[in-house]
Amino acid sequence: RKEVEQDPGPFNVPEGATVAFNCTYSNSASQSFFWYRQDCRKEPKLLMSVYSSGNEDGRFTAQLNRASQYISLLIRDSKLSDSATYLCVVLLITGANSKLTFGKGITLSVRP
C-alpha cells in the first residue's frame, strides 16, 4: 500500500458545484495532515491544515478519520479560481526525524 494515495482524477465540474477529494494514508502513526494547492507551473502552497475535529475555512472543509486512515477536502460552491491541483500531505515524526509525504495530487477543473 502506498504511503499516501489520492483519488484518481481529474475532476471537471461546473461552477457552483460541490466537490470532494479523499486521501488515504498507510501509517497509523502519522501525526499531522495538510492540504496543499498547486497552480499550473507554480509551487505548492498550504491551503489548510486538517484537525482531528474537522475544520472549515470559508468554502473549504477538511476532515480527518483516523480509524479509517483518510482525510478529505470538500469544496462548496466551486469557483473558476479553484481550478488547480490539490495535494494531500501527511507528516510522520519518528524520533528526531520528520517526514512529509505528498500524495500525487488531483487536478480540479471548474468550468463556466
Added chain:
Amino acid sequence: EAQVTQNPRYLITVTGKKLTVTCSQNMNHEYMSWYRQDPGLGLRQIYYSMNVEVTDKGDVPEGYKVSRKEKRNFPLILESPSPNQTSLYFCASSARLAGNTGELFFGEGSRLTVL
C-alpha cells in the same frame, strides 16, 4: 519579504556536466528539503536537512548531493547529470515540522533538462 529563492529557474544542460541549484531562505528556518516533481509521480523528496550540518536522504537521493553549511542555504548538486534527472525541482523550508503549524514554504521551482 519572506521567501525561498531558487536559482536557476530554468536550465538546459548536457549529460555529465556538473551543476548546482542554489536554494536560499530568509526566514531563519531550521528545516529545508529538496523535491523533484514528475508527471504521474508527484512530489518526491530527494534530501532534507533538519538543521545546519545535518542532512538525510529522502526517497530518491541517487545522483544528488546536498550540503547545509549555513542555515539559510541548501544547494542541490548534480555531480554527473543524466537524462533521467530531467525534472521540476522544488526547494522548501519550514520553521519546524511538528503539529499542524509546520507549514512548508516552497521556492518557485527550477526546471532542469538534461540532454
